[in-house]
Amino acid sequence: MNRYWTLARRPPPPWPDADTFALVEAPMPQPGPGQALTRTIYVSLDPYQWGYKRRGVEPEGAPCHARTVAQVVESNIDGLAPGDFVFCTNGWSEYGLMGEGVARPGYMVPRKLDPAQGRLSQAVGVLGMLGLTAYAGMILQGDPKAGETVVVSAASGGVGQIAGQLAKLKGARVVGIAGREEKCRFVTGTLGFDACVSHLSPTFAGDLAAACPAGVDVYFENVGGPVFEAVLPLFNPGSRMTICGLIAHYGDTAGDAGAAERAAAEARGATVTNLFVGDYVEGHHDAFLADMVPWVAEGKVKYLEDIREGLGAIPAAFAEMLKGGNFGKMLVRVSPDPTLQRSRPSGTSKR
Ligand SMILES: NC(=O)c1ccc[n+]([C@@H]2O[C@H](COP(=O)([O-])OP(=O)(O)OC[C@H]3O[C@@H](n4cnc5c(N)ncnc54)[C@H](OP(=O)(O)O)[C@@H]3O)[C@@H](O)[C@H]2O)c1
Incomplete structure (x- = not known):
């Protein structure tokens, strides 16, 4: 049976x-x-x-x-x-x-x-759709440059942990957003992000601003809602936002998830791109595996x-x-x- x-x-x-x-x-x-x-x-x-x-x-x-x-x-x-x-x-x-x-x-x-x-x-996970999602969203869409500030929400999760490490490999300064303190410590201590702030803290928005003194150039969005609202005022001119996911909205029963985030980010001059990993399977899967398999084997991506x-x-x-x-x-x-x-x-x- x-x-x-x-x-x-x-x-x-x-x-x-x-x-x-x-x-x-x-x-x-x-x-x-x-x-x-x-x-x-x-x-x-x-x-x-x-x-x-x-x-x-x-x-x-x-x-x-x-x-x-x-x-x-x-x-x-x-x-x-x-x-x-x-x-x-x-x-x-x-x-x-x-x-x-x-x-x-x-x-x-x-x-x-x-x-x-x-x-x-x-x-x-890292060698499958989630790895490809992070690869497409961060390397192909976000395209961070050395010295730029990158913020990743749900930073200890399946996609976020990879996305942030890829931005580090590109030489960016990377700030994660996660929940519990244990997750934030993992994001900085094990994954090597430069900082991580907790969205559960009552001082979250101020903590994020302090962790991004030069503003935000690339935002890899996994969450939306209040987490997004804390990132919004920090966008620099010419910044890019990839909407990978909006987990804060997945319990909503009405409304167009992400519409408010997109409009607000664009009003601040950010270029906003939606990510659908399926669009990248045919053209990029082999190149992704050729890069990611050795990165994981060598411990460059944990x-x-x-x-x-x-x-x-x-x-x-x-x-x-x-x-x-x-x-x-x-x-x-x-x-x-x-x-x-x-x-x-x-x-x-x-x-
Ligand atoms: N675009 C695509 O093609 C594509 C492909 C794959 C995945 N995705 C999306 O990518 C996102 C991340 O997926 P994943 O697999 O990596 O999930 P995950 O991070 O492993 O799990 C979800 C995490 O999101 C955080 N979270 C949940 N509710 C939240 C809230 N209301 N506010 C703030 N944080 C919240 C939690 O982390 P904390 O405890 O740290 O808050 C939770 O552990 C999801 O939105 C998913 O739908 C998109």
């Missing part, structure tokens, strides 16, 4: 509760011609998944969407054998099909993984993961992440990772 989480009822505003998801048991899917059956190892939990549920992209009763790392169990696909590892989109599910004719919301073309490139879990254990942990971990409870990229390991028996990885915050 296969087990997976489904959306039990259309989410109530603003965040998921105990009745939002249901665990379902169903017969094991059988791979047809051109398809493979895979066993999920890592499920990536990302803020955008809440948007899928809020906007009705996911049909009720189907496995909740997620990017995953999995191992092939049975294959009718040339070049893919049992035991191979793949990036795929099994969702919040123990097993899933990939290949010809498989269609579901958020389905992405699977990719065979080379475990020598990095930890398997990194294929849904990456913290927050890995929870077991399929049952998914709904609570997801709800926690939406409220800042994750410390690093949030993942759930739903079955053993065979590569970990060979070597013990560093850079994971295990709970």
